[in-house]
Amino acid sequence: MSSDVLTLGLIGAGRIGRLHARHLSLHLAAADLAMVSDIHEDAARQCAAQFGLDRWTTDYREILADPEIQAVVICSSTNTHAAMIEEAALCGKQIFCEKPIDHDLEKIDQALQAVERAGVLLQIGFNRRFDANFCRIRAAVERGEIGTPHLLHIISRDPAPPPIEYIKVSGGLFLDMTIHDFDMARYLLGREVEEIYAAGSVQIDPAIGAAGDLDTAMIVLKFTGGPMGTIDNSRRAIYGYDQRVEVFGSGGCIRAENNFPNQVTLLGGDSVSRDLPLHFFMQRYQDSYLEEMRQFVESVRAGAPSPMSGQEGRIPVLMGLAAWKSYQENRPVRLDEIERA
Amino acid sequence: MSSDVLTLGLIGAGRIGRLHARHLSLHLAAADLAMVSDIHEDAARQCAAQFGLDRWTTDYREILADPEIQAVVICSSTNTHAAMIEEAALCGKQIFCEKPIDHDLEKIDQALQAVERAGVLLQIGFNRRFDANFCRIRAAVERGEIGTPHLLHIISRDPAPPPIEYIKVSGGLFLDMTIHDFDMARYLLGREVEEIYAAGSVQIDPAIGAAGDLDTAMIVLKFTGGPMGTIDNSRRAIYGYDQRVEVFGSGGCIRAENNFPNQVTLLGGDSVSRDLPLHFFMQRYQDSYLEEMRQFVESVRAGAPSPMSGQEGRIPVLMGLAAWKSYQENRPVRLDEIERA
Amino acid sequence: MSSDVLTLGLIGAGRIGRLHARHLSLHLAAADLAMVSDIHEDAARQCAAQFGLDRWTTDYREILADPEIQAVVICSSTNTHAAMIEEAALCGKQIFCEKPIDHDLEKIDQALQAVERAGVLLQIGFNRRFDANFCRIRAAVERGEIGTPHLLHIISRDPAPPPIEYIKVSGGLFLDMTIHDFDMARYLLGREVEEIYAAGSVQIDPAIGAAGDLDTAMIVLKFTGGPMGTIDNSRRAIYGYDQRVEVFGSGGCIRAENNFPNQVTLLGGDSVSRDLPLHFFMQRYQDSYLEEMRQFVESVRAGAPSPMSGQEGRIPVLMGLAAWKSYQENRPVRLDEIERA
């Protein structure tokens, strides 16, 4: 392979790790995935076999220690992200890390400082920014196709809740699920959020409530300069993944519908119908996962800035913390309240 | 004409008054519009001429005094509604009154008591309940087509703000415009709202702000039992009237798109396009105005209960007052705070 | 009523007759429907009662003889149309006549000559020209929004076949059903058809075949100057009335979808669905029936030319005859073959 190709190591061979492995080994000619680590030996070995990787390990430090490996893709559990970013930065690796960096602002800041000191690129896996629908809306807002933005809606519903065991360590709805929407809100409007009001309830599964979490939420965002937005979250949409946004402004309104597996409509004796939307994120966001990884590889190769930096990845965590405080106290909470705390 | 026909008088020959005059005189065979009053002589005379009415007056009391007239349609300015309802009830007339009854709960209660004492029918002009889209959604919720409702969205945007002079006496955004959406929220879910959080801003015209009003709002509703909803209001959508709703529940999601003047799509060199939605309420809600009046006439003739009672008309005013308090104090406000006040 | 109002008589109180009666008596202030005739006494009497008409008769000649009646609306059976047009013209009445004029070109020509001699206005009831969708497409073609037309598609399917007894006297599919589409083809392109190739089959009900008719057809039209089009007909679409058109040209493509009773979409556990299209012509074309009658009344009052003249009404019959010949001989047939015959 040409010396121009980026050599990578993958840390964590779970569902999302294997997705990145597929893209790096099969779809991106400029990337060479050389090694995979997972604390579960079987997972590491099977991932290596599936994608024809030469090496696998249960100790991610082998990847960090390998001088041939220029970049790492961190897909281990959230609680390991911050420390691994720090370690990888110390080893001079370029870093792609799944979202979120952490649920603790201090740990995030420590990791980001390490990245800055090392001068490496860090990209956080907010893949939805690379989705064709949302890119199109972002472009419309940037080009002024809808004038000045006034109102925003994000609808973001999952087909089914994750296991209760996952929910217990997830950071809760606002830090696990809404965090994508918090990032999307800032991305689409190109503005900062100043204040958050979060309403929430348990309407789907009492066990989620018993675990101290919510399964349904409605959140109001106030942006600098006047625009307002809402985020609508549910852990269970019976019809599958529901991922829509709308931005309304002085010059018009732009909306993204869901993506469907086909463009076929059936007129039958009872109704006009079509198949359900793409069922979950692995189908719905397949192209965006590939595109974020392609941009990671290209940014590192070109020495370009990160298309989704650590600082950008930090703010949605701040917003999630503000949302929790707002929900608990049933009042709007300014982000600077959390920042100062 | 058959004795079965309902004889009516119209009070107020402005835009909405003339709309009802058209329906009563041309479209509803069971109604006989006999007389019109307006404080402006020209308006009364022209309305009578246009729809072939036998009589007109500048004094609505002539209508109330006429023993042949069984029912009145009150379309005068809002500040006259409550007193006219009271007077008409005392005269034993059946009453259709445009929304809102008043902005003052005490005046409303006094009027409703008069109606109750007189035993007449009172229907408040929340026409949107009679719209085919919203009826379809209400039916779906009632029949359980979407299971238990969890989340609601109402988008309600006007094509252009009314004159500042009107805004000054309108009661403000929440009592003038959102009031329709407050009613729609309760209607669609068949549940009461317990708490309101209203965010608002002036993004369209500073003169609206100078008049003490808002032109843009985002409101969160909490319903009994857990569902939450939002209302999105703007005084100016450049593409015309935007009237959409969505209800999401345990068993699915149901959404109403806007109505369009035709079902035609044009594929050109630059884009795929269609004509803008129906421009404003006179076009968009034409059928619902006819249907509400048809149901008024039929309910009176059949001795049936009002399809949109005074009590139903009172609650949106309560909600509007709560929204103002919420906005002013930037906190969620429970409706019973206002009720008790 | 003002002397400006047009006084009309209705001949034939069947389904379509009563539809026009409703429009003339309830919706059109400039029209005064004074009298109705039907060979069935009950039909005439009930129609008069339903719409508050002063007079009814079983003899249409009473209408023709009445000097107060300025215009007649002919809704009797097809085989009476040509003779009645002739008689009405002799009596100096303005004439609205349901389509088709006749199935026999000679009879048509005789009727049209009588109209011309009398100098009265004749409008044939091709109501679809007054539909919002098709008007929009016609306007686009006229204004050049799609450049020069190249290709046309008309899909025109009924929800269910008429009774076999009706089919036997209907003139067959091409003269009974396709005749609307033949007119639409010429209207949309603003060009004449030169040649027709008609394929057809019996796929729905063998009794239709036994009656010498077809229930399914696919027709190719060649227009002057090169454009080509198809017409797709079925007597039974299980999902209801299907009325779509598409015109493709050098500058784009314009398409009309069906009309629906509401704009509501339901996302359920199995599919995304909406209610079926408006079921049949009485619902689907309601507005166009009103509009054609409004234009008839206005054209007569203004002394303007007919918006759908007798000559325009004659050509679709010619096309229907050509289609039958094409089907029987399984070859393309030029219209001038029929014209000369």
Next chain:
Amino acid sequence: MSSDVLTLGLIGAGRIGRLHARHLSLHLAAADLAMVSDIHEDAARQCAAQFGLDRWTTDYREILADPEIQAVVICSSTNTHAAMIEEAALCGKQIFCEKPIDHDLEKIDQALQAVERAGVLLQIGFNRRFDANFCRIRAAVERGEIGTPHLLHIISRDPAPPPIEYIKVSGGLFLDMTIHDFDMARYLLGREVEEIYAAGSVQIDPAIGAAGDLDTAMIVLKFTGGPMGTIDNSRRAIYGYDQRVEVFGSGGCIRAENNFPNQVTLLGGDSVSRDLPLHFFMQRYQDSYLEEMRQFVESVRAGAPSPMSGQEGRIPVLMGLAAWKSYQENRPVRLDEIERA
């Protein structure tokens, strides 16, 4: 690599050849593209470099002679297909060949006989059969979701005509462009076509007419048992690639819309709009090209029958020849007229 992987050679490194090269080298783990040939040395070399192939040549016989290579993908010019299929079969290679096999039925039959004698698998590149929209419709027809098929429409329009030099050797519209639609018609209905009537004209570019070809066509198909269909072709749709189908039957109707680059709608001051459909076949059918090659690789590896056999590839040529005859003689032509000729 595992011995289970299929080793392939590519013949022809033009646009479509490089597309297959990408899929074989980057997307299909079970395929190993070992070598490429092109009569233009540069094309062969660049293709090898781009996809990391070990070997390239200007002589396709090197590929056929290589015992390691199990299968060939023929993407050279149409006039070479039949002979190459024959040669490859003699060499015992499994064969994927771009459509059409040839324009001459005798040559096709000779090639197919060679394939049969050699007992190798032959798959013809009718990629559209592997498209999600058309697969969904085929499945609906097979499962009876629309009952018995009665009517079919295929709309198939290119964004722009190919160069005149290409048109001269293309076999003309019916054998170059419509051939895909002929195959699609049979595939969707699962029935044979018995008779074809083809109308055509030159409406886009007189140079196409001067080259003896058509640029616009409307074709009627009669299927065994009664169903009828149309194919609508244009060489230039200003809005891009237009690929729609509709099947109507006794139990309903199923339709495929175009595919779009995003699901975003913009409501502006003049219209509601969305971006144009995917522009041409490389974007529109990207997934189907990958899927057909995946199925080729899997069919060879599994010893399964061809998903698109030589016989299936022959029939659309027969239909193209019938269409030409029909157009030239302006009469319906039965396929058995051509078969017997």
